[in-house]
Each structure stands twice: as structure tokens, then as C-alpha cells.
Amino acid sequence: MKGFINVFKREFNIIRHKPFILFITLVYPLFFTLIIIWTFISGTAINLPTAVLDENNSDVSRALIRTVNSTRTVNIKYKLSNIKEGYDLIRNGKIYALLVIPRDFKSDLNMSKQPKIVCYYNNQMILTGGLISKDIQAAISGLTKSNINLISIDERVKSNPYLNYSYFLTYAGIAHVFQVFAVLLSVWSIGIEFRQGSTKEWLHTADNSIVSAVFGKLSLYFLILTILITCSYIFYVVFCTAPFEGSIFYTFIGACAFIFAYQMMGLLFIALLANLRFAFSLGSVYVSLGFTFAGMTYPAFAMPLAARIYSSFLPVRPFVNLIVNQALRDIPVIYDIKYLVWILTISLLGVSSLPLLKKKVLNEELWYQI
Amino acid sequence: MVSNLVKIIKDEFKNMILDKGVATIMVAGIFLYSILYTIPYHNHIVREVPVGIINNDNSALSREIVRELDTSEYIKIKTQPVDLETAKKQYYKDEIKAFIVISKDFERDIKRNKGSFITAYTDSAFLTVYKQIATGINEVINTKNNTLIIGSYMKQGMSKIQAKNTKIPFEFINIPLYNPVGSYQNYIYPLVLIMILHQTMLIGIGMICGMLREKMRGTTIRTHKGKAEYIKIEKFCKFSDNSAEIVLGKSLAHVALYLVYSFLYFLIYPPLVTYQMTYKIISLLLILIPFLFSVSFLAQALIYFYKTRESALFIYIPSSVPIVFLLGFIWPNEAINPILRLFATCIPAVPGADALVKINQMGADFFQVHNDFWILILQCLLYYSIACWGLNRQIRKVR
Known part of the structure; x- marks a missing residue:
């Protein structure tokens, strides 16, 4: 225990004199957290620019346009006179959708000739395009008088009834920021001992116990990062009025396990490679792929097997499940325990590499490598 | 001047390719990342989202609906729980992503023309999944409604065409542009490629500058032969003291190397990885060149921060x-x-990706994205000046 405390003090003294590392540990994670919160703060996308080409220009077509314009996502910004203008506007990103009402719309309607209304939308931006086309369709089909349906759909959205995607992205985005720092700081703090040739002195401070040496060092970053991630989420919930329905305590435990698991992955990398630069590169690949492979933009269950296997080694996947379940879905804690177990299982990989690290710490040939 | 520039370019090429640490990022990373990122989106779209269905009616019609929902490409009926409690449990356990309830007397109410409903318990926390479920249910129920109502009109004596026109007075057609099937590969992968170019270049250049600064302060390094050696260099660049020349020379090397990568990404990858590409080479180059220079200058402008x-x-x-x-x-x-937008505009990737996706995927011409071009040119000028100024300070410090 004395060794643990000595290493903790030693680490504190190391970073105290390194303004760059202090900045990276204390300020930088918060900076990115704020950027992410700020990006999504407006909530749902509303009033997206849309154009309309009304070749009919009758009372019926104008009424139709008014209805479309009154939906939340749509803002009819341009009234065009030819279709080419519309294509150009979509292509250079000035509008997301283009609604075309044919010339004989009203008369065809009266003669029961089933005129066609066409909505072109930009599907290169899947989320935005999908949102706007769905809303336009809903607005227009609501117009039809004969919209008496035998079967209606009574939709009960269990979580996030406003279809506000920003909550999910913000919760997941913050987790992503912290996984990066947990891995990089853990790789750096151990790797720098190899780079500077001070591994023996470090182990000596820990009374030759590799456990005290590693955990004394990492506990400093663990403390800082768990405090920061907790503050980030609290800030998001309290000041940005994001929903949080479930157990705060359990989520906190989850966050601690999450930070710990990533620190252990960093430990694993440095124990395997015993080289600051290599471990850093491996760690960067691991964390940068994390966001995509954990299924933040495209769900993991729809990925090929290889990607699913890889993603099961990313603590961010169970953690995002856990925090989203607790924050948005109000799922009883008991169903989320498996995620905690999952996170802790991954961290065992790192813990089991401690004997290997001890061997390498004593090898002076591994010093000063770049 | 020119001979110096050539020497600087050559030297920078050596830094990028021979230094193992930098090469991991600027050579291996280029291939590794771009290949790894093809894996997750390999299936292009989310199909067959698992949902549960509680069929309380158990009539011919309700069973038909269950079958039709199951054949929809968007969803798959994975379980048929007996009651709401079981369904909820399965949802909590993440076995199903949503569940649907068909009420009792469903068929009877429909046959009596009273109308009935199905209840869909969905979860929209994750919009990508929600969208598929909602689309699947809507499509199936809409089609069913149309057949049922047209059928009932026909029973009242209308012809088929009359019945159809009464139910659907006009058609609404949604036409997705540029990415017709809604492939996530088409959507995310081009952005990923641009980000790989952007990030690896920033990191690689940063590492080179950081290493040089470490050496200027003096540092112990293990050489190839395995011996630890103390190294201290006098000058940031062996061939020149003129920061304008150094920054330009280095960036020419970066841009040359990355143009090769860009050709690989934008001309050779599309057919191999199957993502959409319009091959508008001239427009592409007109954006790509200022984009790459801007990234290189930005990386060099931040030299002050690369202590190690x-x-x-x-x-x-x-x-x-x-x-x-x-x-x-x-x-x-x-x-x-808007303030955050302004801040984002200073990052080369933001105007870069905007213009490149519009040209490469949406088929825009150069003049349709000229705004982005001018932003990139402004960035180049700004970051070049900062890089020269910053490097000058580093050079002076040593003297």
C-alpha cells in the first residue's frame, strides 16, 4: 500500500510539471465534450430548406404547399420555375428536398386521373433526407379526403418520443471522447517510463510490486477521468435538460467500469509492445475504430460477423447500451447488469497482462526506443 | 532557392517513409484504416430488424398481417410473445427492438367496417433502427389498407379503377437522389476516407515536427544497432533557415504523397469497395489540391504544441x-x-468534405462548390503565414 501511495505521489509530481499533459488530462476532454453538446444542442432538425416547383399554380396546389410548409422539418425557401434550378439547388446543398406538382394537377384530380406528385430528396445525407421525405409524405397523405383507413397504427414510442436523435448522439459522443483519453493517457503514462528509461526507478518506488506500480499510476488518471465524465453527463442533463430516467448510481458505476476497462486496454497494449510509439499507434487504431465499430452510426447487429466480433472487445459498446438504456429507455437496472459484466470482462484482458509487463519493465534493452 | 527546396522535399519524404513511427501513420495507416472501415458497412443497409408480435386475434387476417410483416425487408418477426409482460421482458433483454400488438376482435371489427388498429411499441433512441421499423410497419399496413378499402368499394359496386381513384386520388412518389438504396457505405465511407487523409496527415506532420523539436532539445534514442545514444541537433532544417522555404518545401512533399493516396481512394477504391463515384477529375483536383495544402499548413502552423x-x-x-x-x-x-459553424469552417476537413462529397457523390461541378474552394484558399494563406511565423520562433530559439 505504501508503494501504491508513493507511485501515486510520484505520478502527481510528474504531471504537475508538464503543462501539456495537464491540459490534455483536465481541459481537453471537457473541450470536446462541450463541442459535442454544442453541436447537437438544438435538438431536432427543424425548418430544413426545401424548394417547390408548382407547375399547376391552382388553389389546390397552393393549399398543398401550405400544408407541407407547416410541418416542423420543412421550410419552403424557394419557389422555382424549372426543374433544372431544383436539381442545381439540391446538388450544391442549398436544399434537401424538391417537391414537384404537375401542370394538370387540379384538373387531373377532378377527372380522377391520379396525377403524380414527386418529391426528390437528397439521400446522400441519409438521416436528414430520410427525415424530410418522411415528413412531406405524412403531410401530403394526411390531406387526402378519403384517408379513411380500416387499420390504423397506434404508435407508442417507448423512449424519446420526440424522435430527437441528438440525445443518443450526445450520450454516445461523450463516451467516445473519454475512451480516447483513457487509452491514450494509460499508454502514455506507462510508455514514457520506457521511452525515458525510468522503468526500474518507477518499479522501485512501488517497492517492486508491479500491481502497486501500475495501479498507483493509473489511479490518478482514473480519478480525474471519472470525475470529468461524471461532470460532463451531469452538465448535459442538468443544464441542457437532456432526459435521464434511470438509475444515476448504476450509471456512475458503469462509467467507472468503462474508464477502468479502457485503461486496462491501454495497459495491455503497452505490456505487449513495451514501446511508447508502437503502443500509441495501436491504441489510436483501437480507439479511432471504436466509434464506428461499436455501432454509433450504423447498428452493430447489422454488421458482418468480423465487425461484430471486433466490436465485442470495445467497452464503449456495452457502455453506450447501458447509459442509453438508463437515460432514455428507463430499463430496469437488472437487465443492464450484463453490460457491466461485459465491460469488466474486457478489462480482465489488461489485468492479466501484468506479469508480462513486469518482465519487460526489468529489461533495460527496451529503454529509449522511439 | 530551388535546389534548397528540392533538398527539403527529399528530406521530408525520408521523414515520412523511413521513420517507422511516422510511416505507421502516414503509410500503413492509410491502407489499414481504409480497409478496416469497409467491414462495418459491408451490408450497406439495416435489414430485418428483430421485432416481436403479440397476435391477440389469431384470425385469418391477423395471421396474414404477421406473415406480411415478416416478409418485409425492414423487419423480421423474431418472437411471438404471449402477453405484454413477456414482450417487454424480451425488449429489455434486447432480443427484440420493438413489438407490435394486434388487438382482439381485429378481424371482426374490420369486417364490420368499424376499423381497428395495431399498436406498435417502438423505441426511437437509436434513429437508424427506428426508421427501419417504422418504415416496415407503415409500408405493410398501408398496402393492406389500400387492398381492404378498394375491395370494400368494389363490393359497393364501383369498378376497380373507380375504387382505386377514390382511395388514392393522387400518387405520391418519393425519389431518393444520389444514394438510391440508402446505403450506409455510400453515406459514411466517403467521409471516412476524407477524414483518414486529414487526420493521418495532421498526426504524421505533428510527429515529424515533435521529433525534430525533441532532438533540438537533446534526447536519448536507441539506434538501429540497439545502442542508446544521446542526440542533439542544431537546426530544425539542415538545408535552410528560411521558414517560408521550409514550410513550402515540406508541404510540397506532403501534398505529393497524399495526392497519390487520393487517387487510390477516389479512383481505384470505388469499384473495389463499391461506393458511388462520379469521376469528375478536374473539379476533384481543383478542390483536392488546396485541401491537402491547407491540411499541411495547418499541421505546421501548430508547431508550438508539438513538444514531443x-x-x-x-x-x-x-x-x-x-x-x-x-x-x-x-x-x-x-x-x-452559427458560431460553432464558423469555428468548424476553420478546419480544412469541413469545407473539404463538403465540396468533395458534392463533387464525388452528388455530381456537382466545380463552380457549384466554389465557396468551399475560396474558404480552402483563405485557410491556406492564413495557415501558411502562421506556420512561417511559428517556425521562425522555433528557429530563433535555438540560435
């Missing part, structure tokens, strides 16, 4: 995801705060 070799990794790795969010493709620009 590893500093650049700390600075740039955490920034990838926040930058992706700001590109305007995941989240529409209109929904992002």
Missing part, C-alpha cells in the same frame, strides 16, 4: 469524432449553432 513526438497523437486523435459530427452530413448544418 507523441504530442500530435494527443492533440488530433480525440478530435476525429467531433469533427465528423461537424461535417454537416451526420447532422444538418442548419441545426448547428
